[in-house]
Amino acid sequence: MAANLDDDQPIDPENIPPQSTADEAIAATDTAAVITNQASDTMEVHHHGHHGHEKKNWKNYFWEFFMLFLAVFCGSLAELQVEHYIEHNREKKYAQTLIEDLVSDSLDLNKDIQFWNTLANRTDTIRREIEKPQPMRNQFLLYKCIRLIKANNTFLYHDRTIQQLKSSGNFRLIRNKEIADSIVNYDAWIQKTINDIENIYGHVLSPQMSEVENQLYNSKFFEVGNNKEKFDSLLLDNPGSILIKDDKADLQFQYYNKLWDYKSLTKARIYFLSSLLRRGTNLIALLNKEYHFE
Template sequence: MEVHHHAHDPAAPHHKKNWKSYFWEFLMLFLAVFCGFLAEYQLEHKIERDRAKELARSFYGELKKDSVTAAIKVENRLKQEAALKYLISFFKDSSLNNVSKTYAINFEYGISFRSPTLFEPRAMMLDQLKNSGSLRYFKNETLQELIGDLTVAIKNIYSRQDLEHEQRLLYINPILINHYDYDFNDVMKKDGKTIFEAIHQYETSNKTLPYKINQVEILDRQNTINKLNFYLGNVLSSTRQVHIQKYIEVNAELLKLLRKEYHLK
């Protein structure tokens, strides 16, 4: 049996790597890893930019709707304030036994109505931004500060409207309970209309419905005037002039900045 011995051939070429070969291999490996890192970083950055624009667009839409709603609520509040001023003037020296259509309309706007003046900002996107940690996508510090200001403004509005409700229960509802003409209310709503629809139609119509102040004998003019003045000046007007106005200003600044930052329309 023939046995083959594989001995090392001293004449074969010896491929020993020098330091330059190791250096270039290391450099190529480093560049490959670094380029991969850059590509991943750019991808993540693009994803964050796209996510930020998506959130900004939704938030912008919510703010635009609320800006319109806030303007309507301010208009309704101004109408309520004007109605209260009319009633204050009326109770000073007008006849309580022979009241006009104007009195009936102003009593509705000034004392009966409340929900048309309540401002309840949509906060779905705002809550999502805060609760999900998505605020981190907005890199603009001014934008983040304004979102904080908006949160405070909304909180203050709800707090003030709770105060309005408390003061209404104390001072306004007793006037409504004691002296409102509920027969007039029934006639106004007989066709299935809401009182809001009915009073608007009545205000713009030529017809006049009977209306009387109930329990005239217990109506204290000066006490009623004092209650209406307090509710008008210390409660209703200040909510509009301070807290809702603050919300409107912050809302406008946010819309302006979002348009500029994310090219929205």
């Protein structure tokens, strides 16, 4: 009965003991999660900090050194390649301008050789006329040839490119040894052989011949040039003025011998000019073959 009475009694809310609510459970769960996350963050920070101070072994140093060396080496190769390309273009440009100079030299040499061949023939004509007795001489032809051999025609050296190569130290750009040697020999041939002959003619032989000519021949007949009518008219007016006096026979003989020296030097000049022309032609062929200009 007692039990039944208890069951039937009304329940007093104040007498109900306190119980854990759902909010308290959730709060406890959140607190635990926060503590867990903090612990995890602390461990991660500690882990990363420790990794940065790991000790390197020889393999790490080797690979770092290798990568650095590879970068420097590749950079040097690229720089050398660019420098090689630039220098090759400069070499080719020098070759082009050198060919232009050699072609100009060849044109001038051909004219010079023709000039000196003509002059050598005129020297022979003068000697043949001098060998004749005075009354038998063709005075117009004699004076004409004497006047014409006074001319001089020096070789015009087009050395623009060779001077640039010499003054700038860029002969090293000419990699083909045969071409480099040919250029040097070509320049030396002109500087020594051709210039020596021109100096002998201009400063020694020509002044000597002019001195003798001034004592033997009347300059009035030189003034008429190639005009035979004026020459004949002048000769008619002054027939004795063109004759060489007997007391100058030795001087005329001296002049005759000087003409031989003059012709010999002229023949040597023609030989050396022709040789220079061949050298220039061969050098042009070498340059065209090496640099594929043709």
